[in-house]
Amino acid sequence: MTLPETNNSVVRIQPKLRWPGLSQPAATASAIAHRLRQMHDRLAAAYGPQHWWPAETSLEVILGAYLTQNTAWKAVERSLVQLRTAGGLSLDGLRSLPLEDLQRLIRPSGFATRKAPAIKAFVSLLDREFAGSLESLASTPSAKLRTRLLALPGVGPETADAILLYALGHSVPVADEYLRRLAERHQLLFPAPARNRRGYEALVQLTAAAFAADSPAEHARLYNEFHALTVAVGKAHCGRIPQCTGCPLADDLQQLSRSSEDSTANG
Numbered sequence: 001m002t003l004p005e006t007n008n009s010v011v012r013i014q015p016k017l018r019w020p021g022l023s024q025p026a027a028t029a030s031a032i033a034h035r036l037r038q039m040h041d042r043l044a045a046a047y048g049p050q051h052w053w054p055a056e057t058s059l060e061v062i063l064g065a066y067l068t069q070n071t072a073w074k075a076v077e078r079s080l081v082q083l084r085t086a087g088g089l090s091l092d093g094l095r096s097l098p099l100e101d102l103q104r105l106i107r108p109s110g111f112a113t114r115k116a117p118a119i120k121a122f123v124s125l126l127d128r129e130f131a132g133s134l135e136s137l138a139s140t141p142s143a144k145l146r147t148r149l150l151a152l153p154g155v156g157p158e159t160a161d162a163i164l165l166y167a168l169g170h171s172v173p174v175a176d177e178y179l180r181r182l183a184e185r186h187q188l189l190f191p192a193p194a195r196n197r198r199g200y201e202a203l204v205q206l207t208a209a210a211f212a213a214d215s216p217a218e219h220a221r222l223y224n225e226f227h228a229l230t231v232a233v234g235k236a237h238c239g240r241i242p243q244c245t246g247c248p249l250a251d252d253l254q255q256l257s258r259s260s261e262d263s264t265a266n267g
């Protein structure tokens with residue numbers, strides 16, 4: 001998703017303090033995971049239930065996951081309205097839409113010449129390997145299905161995981177640029193997660209660790225809420241320039257700053 005611009009920087013990170021990543025000793029990794037779990041709780045208390053994903057059907061979620069790449073959600077909504085009007089929000093509708101028409105209908109979301117063939121490729125996969133059934137697709141084990149989705153054109157890990165979690169109900173975390181910034185600014189991972197596949201997978205592991213003590217039956221719901229909540233705080237406070245004043249996670253940052261000062265004072 002396109003990230004909002006903000007213009008009031010009050011974040012102060014202690015560059016010398018290095019919180020280890022999850023490859024560090026279990027006790028420390030567990031403390032970091034616990035911190036992230038507490039951050040979820042603070043966000044949930046501040047923002048309440050997020051009711052994601054904003055869509056009426058699984059197919060609509062899948063289309064939204066494709067269309068929202070590098071695009072603000074408002075633009076996706078315009079594409080979805082056009083698709084609905086043209087009967088393109090059903091599998092049969094998508095199958096019968098010529099590629100050029102699909103490109104025209106999703107143009108508001110940008111990158112239509114890349115996204116339209118990618119959506120068509122998804123429908124082809126569904127028809128070829130899953131008898132055209134989203135239920136059959138959803139019944140495939142998560143790891144196998146993730147690999148299959150990632151092999152499709154135009155599907156990176158964030159899109160694959162959003163489809164798995166929000167459209168198909170699998171218990172997989174979703175990471176994005178908002179969570180990457182949060183992990184970097186709160187020094188949850190060392191090294192800080194990069195904007196690449198490795199950084200993405202580190203964020204996914206961190207999220208899974210944060211909710212590891214929760215019942216597995218709750219994981220899909222918690223991953224769903226956590227991703228939506230990190231987007232909420234990202235849009236409200238943690239854009240390209242953070243606005244920490246009034247942010248629900250400011251306490252964690254202040255605690256981090258105090259720990260850094262203690263560690264510097266103790267040599």
Ligand code: SF4
Pocket residue numbers: 011182185186233237238239242243244247248249250251253
């Ligand atoms: S999440 Fe909030 S407190 Fe943390 S860096 Fe971003 S704006 Fe600041």
